Amino acid sequence: MAYKTLLTIVTDAATARPQMDAAVALARREDAHLDVLCMGVDRTQTGYYYAGATAFVQQDALDRAQDDARALESAMKERLAAEDIRWSVEAVVAQIGAIATVAGLRARFADLVVMGPPYGESRGQELEAAVEAALFEGQVPVLIVPEKCDTAQIARRVVIAWNQSNEAMSAIRKALPLLKAADLVDITVIDPPAHGPERSDPGGQLSQWLARQGVHVEVSVLAKTMPRISDVLNRHVRDSHADMIVMGAYGHSRFREAILGGATRHMLEMAEVPVLMAH
Incomplete structure (x- = not known):
């Protein structure tokens, strides 16, 4: 067995550097293809808004999530443009309650998922949902990369x-x-x-x-x-x-x-x- 398809899920470009560095290094070492899923998150909770406002709130939140996904997609393409590995970048939008479904389906067809820590400051609940989706729905191993670590040499x-x-x-x-x-x-x-x-x-x-x-x-x-x-x-x-x-x-x-x-x-x-x- 070898890792030939790696997946990383990005929801925030500012905190994604360690996991991206590790994913690129592993893809190069394993001669694997790296898939980057740029996820814009719609955080609306329909039941919390007064009657008549729901549609407007949902559309506004959806527009913001789409903008976030497109911005992440551009940032990740720029990050990977100079790398000597095979890669693809996809932008998607998911509601906060449906992240497990979206992430789990993508993870199912990966050999290894590379993620940042799901807990801590500046870490939203979408990261925990994505990690658990990969483990349970995707049934694949997940490599969690801390923010402050040297990713040049992994698993020596x-x-x-x-x-x-x-x-x-x-x-x-x-x-x-x-x-x-x-x-x-x-x-x-x-x-x-x-x-x-x-x-x-x-x-x-x-x-x-x-x-x-x-x-x-x-x-x-x-x-x-x-x-x-x-x-x-x-x-x-x-x-x-x-x-x-x-x-x-x-x-x-x-x-x-x-x-x-x-x-x-x-x-x-x-x-x-x-x-x-x-x-």
Whole structure:
């Protein structure tokens, strides 16, 4: 398997630079085609306007969304004009409640979706909807690229967050093209259960399977010495000078993650290096 079609969804040119840089670098490295979806968002909420105003409000919001999409399309074409990769740019308009449908359909026919963080300042709810649509409706891996990171070298030293879950295994399988090309892949196990199926050799079977795939792999077993798993992972990434994390996404329901938090949400909020996720 190789990544031959990459997709990135842009809703704001000002915050899109890191994800565009990463998408271009990966497209060049993988000899892949890069699709850029420029999305203008219609944020009208029909039920909140007085009778008779809805049509005027909707038309005004639609016109603004179309203008935003066309402006994004021009900016992305200008950004890609000098690049030595194959690319296409498309402008679309979506209502805030229909983003999952639009993004999910486009993501279905990509091998990898490259996005910026869905949470944080200047991040609208449309980014969270687009990321979740790619993971759930598109069933493709998503690479989240933080705003402040060096995208010149991605996936040279990779940390795998291994907890024996189906989501983690799915992410690892879908990350294989990057894992095979990495200089080193570190299977990181945090507080393995004393009576679990891997109690005598945490990460051992996964290590063997990856080695047979041609991956240069090692195993790190860490104690949970900080309140959250994501904190331990981020510290390990810094200590090992890793430049990417591979992990499963949303082992709990998205509602529970949003309300109570979880490793997925915390990682996306705090990650200092790109995170490749799959569900």
